[in-house]
Amino acid sequence: MKKTILAAAAAAGLASMMLPVVAQAQVSPPETQVNALEGLFGKQASFRRSHAKGVCASGYFVGNAVGRGLSTASVFNGDKVPVVARFSVGGGSPKASDKGKSVRALALQFTAANGEQWLTANISAPMYFVSKPEHFATFLQVRTPDPATGKPDPAKLKAFSDANPETLLQAGYLAKAPVPASYASANYWSTNAFELVNAKKESQFVRWQFVPEGGFVGLTDDQLKSLPDEFLADELRKRVAAGGATFDFKVQLADKTDQLTDPTKVWPDSRPVVPLGKLVIDKVEAGLGGACDKITFNPLVLPKGINPSKDPILLARPAPYGVSLGRRLTEAAK
Numbered sequence: 001m002k003k004t005i006l007a008a009a010a011a012a013g014l015a016s017m018m019l020p021v022v023a024q025a026q027v028s029p030p031e032t033q034v035n036a037l038e039g040l041f042g043k044q045a046s047f048r049r050s051h052a053k054g055v056c057a058s059g060y061f062v063g064n065a066v067g068r069g070l071s072t073a074s075v076f077n078g079d080k081v082p083v084v085a086r087f088s089v090g091g092g093s094p095k096a097s098d099k100g101k102s103v104r105a106l107a108l109q110f111t112a113a114n115g116e117q118w119l120t121a122n123i124s125a126p127m128y129f130v131s132k133p134e135h136f137a138t139f140l141q142v143r144t145p146d147p148a149t150g151k152p153d154p155a156k157l158k159a160f161s162d163a164n165p166e167t168l169l170q171a172g173y174l175a176k177a178p179v180p181a182s183y184a185s186a187n188y189w190s191t192n193a194f195e196l197v198n199a200k201k202e203s204q205f206v207r208w209q210f211v212p213e214g215g216f217v218g219l220t221d222d223q224l225k226s227l228p229d230e231f232l233a234d235e236l237r238k239r240v241a242a243g244g245a246t247f248d249f250k251v252q253l254a255d256k257t258d259q260l261t262d263p264t265k266v267w268p269d270s271r272p273v274v275p276l277g278k279l280v281i282d283k284v285e286a287g288l289g290g291a292c293d294k295i296t297f298n299p300l301v302l303p304k305g306i307n308p309s310k311d312p313i314l315l316a317r318p319a320p321y322g323v324s325l326g327r328r329l330t331e332a333a334k
Contacts, residue, residue: 178218
């Protein structure tokens, strides 16, 4: 009897020791997303897993009366609000070509005088590439080359695209658009919807955009041929040194019928677009590194007067950012 009890206890102990191993073997959705980025682009130690290639910059934002009419957020009070910025090229490779047909991105951290922060990450396409968080990793995995062939499995890619045609919209848009001549001559969209709330508690859902003051400027094929793969960061440094780069911050006002929870669906051009302030970039770091490096640009860090929508893509964005930062910090410490 005693041996039976001991055997049972030993078995129970072994089972209890195995439980954490099973738990540790489970991979969370955010980790799966970051792993998928590493699978497609390789593990780029100490670099961001997405938008690995970028440059830190800084400047300020000044809101206007229209902004104050739509939101109580302190960033619209008319003061100069310090901004840390990061311009980047899409993808997970720090050696990505500046001439590629990928998105450009503008990530910003606003810090108001009262300590409130607003973080936002915006891209040079009016739509996101997936409509559901669970599609993010699969989108990357079906594009990851098979080690045996060196190419993605065409059957898997076609099956996923046929089942989720919205995942082709962003690539289609970028394929038709000229490559931006400068980080400062590209339009940047939030793609996700946000709620602005004013002093009267009136609510307005919007998607915002940062529009270059001089308008969008693209490159022709002939111009691209004459440029090196690395030109965007130096061009921005020269432009800012010569007088700065300015963007109009505008919001598109949603109608009650507009889709608030699917960032792959673009709102109609008939929806009003109004200016809420100006962003000025007046400094660009001379090389890699800078204040932007350790910022995750979590888009759910919002001041009072700006609320997130229920867009599942928006709500899922901060977690993989944190996973990526954790890996970068660990690699940098080695």
